[in-house]
Amino acid sequence: MTSTLQTPSGALPARPPLRFGFTLLHLAALGTVGAVVLPLIIAWFAAGIGLSFLLGFGLLMLVGLLYLIFGLARCEILRVSELYNLQIAPLAWRPRQQPGFGPYIRSLGRNLANGRMWAAFGSLAISCFAGAIMLSGLEWMVRLSITAFAPLTQAERVAGPYGMQIPADQAPWMLLLALLGAALAVSMVFLHRAVTVGIIGSTARETELTERVRTTTVQREGAMRAAELERTRIERDLHDGVQPRLVSVAMTLGLAHQQIDSDPEQAKALVAEAHASTKSAITELRQLTRGIYASVLDDRGLDAALSAIAGRSHIPVQLDVQLAGRYARHAEAAVYFAIAEALTNAAKHSRASTCRVTVRARTGDQSQATLWARIEDNGTGGARIVPGGGLDGISNRVLAAGGSITLDSPQGGPTALEVNVPCAF
Known part of the structure; x- marks a missing residue:
């Protein structure tokens, strides 16, 4: 402008x-x-x-x-x-x-x-x-x-x-x-x-x-703030998840190396255990990199990326996405991560049995397109934006993209989170 x-x-x-x-x-x-x-x-x-x-x-x-x-x-x-x-x-x-x-x-x-x-x-x-x-x-x-x-x-x-x-x-x-x-x-x-x-x-x-x-x-x-929270999350996930698992793999391989001559069968079992732990570590690393940026956004767009999130969610998700095509990369990424974090928070804290995600593209007075998303769950409500929390991360990421969020979560539920992010066709 x-x-x-x-x-x-x-x-x-x-x-x-x-x-x-x-x-x-x-x-x-x-x-x-x-x-x-x-x-x-x-x-x-x-x-x-x-x-x-x-x-x-x-x-x-x-x-x-x-x-x-x-x-x-x-x-x-x-x-x-x-x-x-x-x-x-x-x-x-x-x-x-x-x-x-x-x-x-x-x-x-x-x-x-x-x-x-x-x-x-x-x-x-x-x-x-x-x-x-x-x-x-x-x-x-x-x-x-x-x-x-x-x-x-x-x-x-x-x-x-x-x-x-x-x-x-x-x-x-x-x-x-x-x-x-x-x-x-x-x-x-x-x-x-x-x-x-x-x-x-x-x-x-x-x-x-x-x-x-x-x-x-x-x-x-x-x-x-979003970058700081993201860095803290990555450090926490690496320290609490992948790093201990890799240490465990190294120790298991060390034991297998010591027993490979005296007890070959036990060494094989330890190698198999290390192999399984390595697969788990690779899976955790993939989830970690997916949290940084989902490659499916670049490959197939926001609709497909949200379908993947809904498929992995612990809560049944009703997904309603109606988009005319592709939008600005930063806008798609902000909406994607807002929905992903909102579903994660709902699974952890809301005790909800179902969740509904609605995504639309809107056009304002000056032909300024916006991506609008609404995430609703039937949980216990009472969600608040606190520094360092998941909703704070959503707010920071959306603000960084020039958008806004609206949270409605009375005690007893339900919880509704709306996200508006400006973009261009």
Whole structure:
């Protein structure tokens, strides 16, 4: 996604004459309403400041004024984005992060310092002034046009705008001044577009860049945590599984070597035992490498890889996968490992008797495909994301891929885990 402003998907840009007319109507409405709203806001602010020192009631008025300004700024962003077909994220209120009065006050402070809100409100104020000037220009144009044709009444002097008396022979020259009024109105239309798009668009690009930085930071942290958990898991599996088995194989072969001359039959039995242990170690190594990355994903795709997982699961799995084809490798891998780890957790902790896995491909507003998966079991519930746990590993891997997870696991069950991972066809 680029930082340039684009027309939203599915929205047809208005033709220039139609957009000019819409802008004219917008300015007319803003010029009329702004003459009432802006003085009211100034009076509200002054009353809030005055009553704050006298009764303290003014603080509540100032809080209400903040909500009003936020609402007006949000409407201004929506208005400009719809009028000029701009792809601009709506203004979002910054909520308190914890319950209580103190976090609420800090939330008000964060919203009060929201530069995007004040920029949008400034754009609204400028648009109201431009609308008032445009209406004055249109009124000037209409009055002077009427004056210009007043000599048709055969009067020696005609009444001009604002009580002026003009000789009848000079009245036709008022058409030139009427054209100036029309030019003033038209210039306000183009000025409105330049100013509002400049203000709203620049703040939108800044907000988009900030969000991209935040998202990148979250993905990087998730990738680092996922890599750390994966390294810990590999070390644990090697230390607790494959390494002791290989040590046992070496000891068994050592005993067989010592008894190969004195007791050949016992040596053969020990070699056979070492051979069986070697096969088990190879199987464990295959499972370990499959946990790092499943080669079947590259060979046959996500549907086949999930079928293999369902076939090895200790819990009966109802698999419902409907995909149109192959998707981005990182997205398929993230969904695969999320489902694999979720089924492993269900087998270990949930005491479930059945599990259902649903996988779909979805397309968003900007033709951005996402892989969506839902894993449900009828177990005892109560699953929580704890640091170092299986669900924490799923969360980190999905975050690293730019996705999100949703966990719903009340006490008593059932448990449902949803995974969304962005990808491309």
